[in-house]
Amino acid sequence: MKRTARYGLALLWVVAMVGCAQESEYSAPGADDANNQVPTDEPSDGQEPDDGEDEPGDPGPTDPPPPDDGPDEPDEPVEEVMLNPTARASSDVLGQSEAQELQVVPLETVIFDPGTGAENLSFVWSVIVRPEGSTADFTPSNTARTPSLFMDLAGNYEVLLEVFDQNNRPAGTEKIQIEVIPDELIHVQLVWDTDGTDLDLHFMHPTGRWNQSPFDCYWANVEPNWFDPENNDDNPSLDIDDVDGFGPENINLDIAEADTPYEVGVHFYSDRAQMGSTEATVRIFLSGELAFEQSMTLSHGQFWHVASIEIDAQEPLVSAGELTDGFP
Numbered sequence: 001m002k003r004t005a006r007y008g009l010a011l012l013w014v015v016a017m018v019g020c021a022q023e024s025e026y027s028a029p030g031a032d033d034a035n036n037q038v039p040t041d042e043p044s045d046g047q048e049p050d051d052g053e054d055e056p057g058d059p060g061p062t063d064p065p066p067p068d069d070g071p072d073e074p075d076e077p078v079e080e081v082m083l084n085p086t087a088r089a090s091s092d093v094l095g096q097s098e099a100q101e102l103q104v105v106p107l108e109t110v111i112f113d114p115g116t117g118a119e120n121l122s123f124v125w126s127v128i129v130r131p132e133g134s135t136a137d138f139t140p141s142n143t144a145r146t147p148s149l150f151m152d153l154a155g156n157y158e159v160l161l162e163v164f165d166q167n168n169r170p171a172g173t174e175k176i177q178i179e180v181i182p183d184e185l186i187h188v189q190l191v192w193d194t195d196g197t198d199l200d201l202h203f204m205h206p207t208g209r210w211n212q213s214p215f216d217c218y219w220a221n222v223e224p225n226w227f228d229p230e231n232n233d234d235n236p237s238l239d240i241d242d243v244d245g246f247g248p249e250n251i252n253l254d255i256a257e258a259d260t261p262y263e264v265g266v267h268f269y270s271d272r273a274q275m276g277s278t279e280a281t282v283r284i285f286l287s288g289e290l291a292f293e294q295s296m297t298l299s300h301g302q303f304w305h306v307a308s309i310e311i312d313a314q315e316p317l318v319s320a321g322e323l324t325d326g327f328p
């Protein structure tokens with residue numbers, strides 16, 4: 001079956017502090033994300049953290065003391081928590097870094113740490129900036145102390161950490177930037193906008209035929225041996241075949257043959273959810289730089305010839321833009 005993942009290595013670490021604002025005005029993170037729930041010791045309901053306002057029926061410990069407590073027993077002040085959150089790539093062998101700006105390759109798993117030893121705290125992690133089409137979510141949950149995140153797409157991510165004290169009062173926030181940069185010569189990325197559908201990315205050598213081994217690299221031919229049979233660096237590889245919706249699928253190539261236009265295509269293979277059509281987006285990175293981005297609406301069964309890539313040509317990337325019923 002079709003599910004391989006190939007991991008690259010984390011490359012370098014940069015340390016940089018990003019804003020720290022105690023008791024910030026951030027609203028409850030990710031209200032649209034079912035996995036985003038504010039931790040609470042209260043027997044109720046997963047509401048947003050108590051904002052200090054006295055809401056009727058709210059039995060939370062942050063309610064102000066009864067009036068007869070008198071003015072000489074003020075509320076216990078919120079103590080600022082000193083945070084030094086870090087992110088590190090799971091494949092990094094050098095150990096923990098102090099990085100709040102991290103650079104990794106696509107499909108790396110990044111592990112987050114709030115950087116505080118204080119107990120009785122709870123944490124909420126949110127992805128507040130992500131590449132369009134990314135569905136990355138925290139494992140095991142966004143309220144874990146040290147969750148991990150699978151960096152599903154090339155591009156920029158920003159992660160917000162919110163910390164709450166034992167009374168669920170906001171006690172600090174920090175942000176971490178993750179830059180996901182492909183380290184291959186050619187990195188082709190496919191995402192689409194429907195669930196329950198299976199689109200397939202194809203990367204074909206000019207001597208090949210679409211959807212046939214060995215010169216089309218796709219889900220049935222994930223790492224063919226092209227060019228020099230003794231060299232694996234000149235072989236393309238498909239990282240993931242996504243079969244249940246949205247993608248991503250990536251095909252990479254480190255060494256390109258001279259005078260060789262590689263062809264990129266997308267096939268709408270299966271429409272289990274009966275969506276009828278879906279919009280596919282292909283991004284092509286050359287040496288880590290986004291060089292091409294196009295979207296196309298495909299009906300079930302259709303094939304989109306996306307582009308040609310010839311690295312040493314005057315114009316290395318040429319849009320094809322052809323849509324056919326089935327493979328041409």
Ligand SMILES: [Ca+2]
Pocket residue numbers: 198199200201219241242243249
């Ligand atoms: Ca697929």
Ligand SMILES: [Ca+2]
Pocket residue numbers: 225226227228229230231232233234235
């Ligand atoms: Ca080879």
Ligand SMILES: [Ca+2]
Pocket residue numbers: 242243244245246247248
């Ligand atoms: Ca999927």
